Amino acid sequence: SQTIHQWPATLVQPVGSPLSLECTVEGTSNPNLYWYRQAAGRGLQLLFYSVGIGQISSEVPQNLSASRPQDRQFILSSKKLLLSDSGFYLCAWTRGAGSTDTQYFGPGTRLTVL
Amino acid sequence: EDQVTQSPEALRLQEGESSSLNCSYTVSGLRGLFWYRQDPGKGPEFLFTLYSAGEEKEKERLKATLTKKESFLHITAPKPEDSATYLCAVALYNFNKFYFGSGTKLNVKP
Numbered sequence: 142s143q144t145i146h147q148w149p150a151t152l153v154q155p156v157g158s159p160l161s162l163e164c165t166v167e168g169t170s171n172p173n174l175y176w177y178r179q180a181a182g183r184g185l186q187l188l189f190y191s192v193g194i195g196q197i198s199s200e201v202p203q204n205l206s207a208s209r210p211q212d213r214q215f216i217l218s219s220k221k222l223l224l225s226d227s228g229f230y231l232c233a234w235t236r237g238a239g240s241t242d243t244q245y246f247g248p249g250t251r252l253t254v255l
Numbered sequence: 256e257d258q259v260t261q262s263p264e265a266l267r268l269q270e271g272e273s274s275s276l277n278c279s280y281t282v283s284g285l286r287g288l289f290w291y292r293q294d295p296g297k298g299p300e301f302l303f304t305l306y307s308a309g310e311e312k313e314k315e316r317l318k319a320t321l322t323k324k325e326s327f328l329h330i331t332a333p334k335p336e337d338s339a340t341y342l343c344a345v346a347l348y349n350f351n352k353f354y355f356g357s358g359t360k361l362n363v364k365p
């Protein structure tokens with residue numbers, strides 16, 4: 142069976158500090174990978190998605206970036222955090238392109254920028 | 256512009272009081288509509304996928320239906336443990352993206 146991991150689970154960072162959130166998927170190969178942000182009481186905002194190693198599509202221009210160094214690893218980064226970067230960050234995966242499969246989510250990372 | 260709208264934003268029910276949540280969409284080329292349950296501080300948990308108008312799926316007290324413009328999540332005789340935020344999302348053909356509604360927060364009181 143497939144499993145998706147995210148770490149850290151919670152993070153408190155000062156404004157201007159760097160960020161690195163990691164997501165890994167087990168039990169599948171060549172998945173599509175996604176980063177979402179969820180503000181308190183709000184829906185999910187798609188930040189980035191990737192259909193393969195090194196292939197990143199950005200949905201929202203901002204101070205965040207994403208990378209996919211390995212097939213089942215997806216990283217969300219920032220060089221300098223802003224207060225507005227606070228939120229609940231979710232990683233998700235689906236089977237590769239051409240499938241009508243479902244999107245499955247990780248447990249999330251709660252980021253607080255002070 | 257493609258859009259997914261959920262209503263109501265919040266719903267309070269007494270235990271055993273059945274109701275429905277709505278997800279309406281204005282997208283072209285629907286590939287699938289998905290329902291998720293999200294508990295506070297956790298990632299969304301998959302419930303159902305619906306692919307075509309007229310399709311229905313059931314799981315315990317939940318039943319999801321789909322028309323050409325909207326989907327309903329019917330909750331029959333809810334229990335307090337059904338309290339959560341319910342999210343719907345649509346996926347389009349030729350895209351690898353999913354569009355989410357803002358969710359309905361359900362509170363079932365004993």
